[in-house]
Amino acid sequence: MQIKEVARQLNTTTRTIRFYEEKGLIHPIKQENEYRIFTEEDLVRISTILALREIGITINEIKQLLNDGSRSINSYLNIQRSALFEKWLELKDMIATIDQMLERSNDGQTEMSEILELSEHLKNLKSIRKSWEDKWNFDSQAVDYDQNLKMHGYHFNVHQDYTRALKRVVETIQLKKGDTCLDIGIGTGNLGSKFIAHGVNVIGIDQSKNMLHECKKKHPEIDTRNGHFLALPVMDHQIDGIVSSYALHHIEDEQKLMAFEEMDRVLKPEGEICMVDLMFQNKSHRKAVIDHFTNTGNKVAVYSIEDEYYADRSVLIDWFKTNDYQVETYTFNPILSMIYAKKQIEGGSNC
Ligand SMILES: C[S@@+](CC[C@H](N)C(=O)[O-])C[C@H]1O[C@@H](n2cnc3c(N)ncnc32)[C@H](O)[C@@H]1O
Structure with a gap:
């Protein structure tokens, strides 16, 4: 097929096709008279390029994608x-x-x-x-993440009540068959996957592509999405419930409030949020815990706490109350809490 015919069939211009050739995205056969001949395969490739351009993927990214068989579209x-x-x-x-x-x-x-x-x-x-960046390099932790959860005997074991905490989230949030649930910072899927057996559609969001890869390998039913606490890849008011475990303490305090605005945006009226994370009850509780670790010489604990952004639970509760949520909390141990919030219907109460 000649270039004019290809352009006509794909509703594009001959100039665009020549540009893709110049950029090395397509390689039509050149005849002795310099005319290019396009095969059916070329046609499929050009229509793929056109579709990817339409959604804003750059020429260089398309080139990498088409030349790199290891990454899927x-x-x-x-x-x-x-x-x-x-x-x-x-x-x-x-x-x-x-x-x-x-x-x-x-x-x-x-x-x-x-x-x-x-x-x-x-x-x-x-x-x-x-401003958020992954200073912990979660991509590099993905393969060993589940194995590392099982390790005990650290000076400071943040995963001490992990299994109990995830179980409690599942028991607390009221999701039913057919509902859609977001797990933000899903990691390898240990929390989100627990809802699949209940017939809930689970969307797992994570900023780490390797975590999402591990999650998908273990739980193909989960709709895994690249995304961020601060820009959830979901349209407004689509979600029945949001869960999150051990993820919120990776964003700073003012980012947490923006993350809540985001959760509120995607949640349906009467939607529920249930998060379990490392946090303190308030400022003075934080000071008391850090003082205790300092006085007992547990430098690892002090370093770990200061390297991350453990929430002040009282600030989270305030945000939810100000934004018409009914809130409940549960404390597993001095650094681990669950916070459950249910959006109240305007003009009514579901307490
Ligand atoms: C400690 S892991 C917890 C994984 C899982 N929720 C669990 O309980 O096992 C933290 C996860 O949160 C993700 N995460 C951290 N900050 C994030 C952000 N700002 N947006 C989205 N995901 C984030 C990390 O990539 C990582 O997968």
């Missing part, structure tokens, strides 16, 4: 979806800021300082969303 689509959700949320924030600016300027008494304040707030949101 799914993994690229997954990464792309997560990036687009991040952009979408950024755009939503921008539109909300413009709305607020317009609202204030419509009353004719706007001070320039108010507009600047709103734009500063927007800048701040962007920087919170972008």
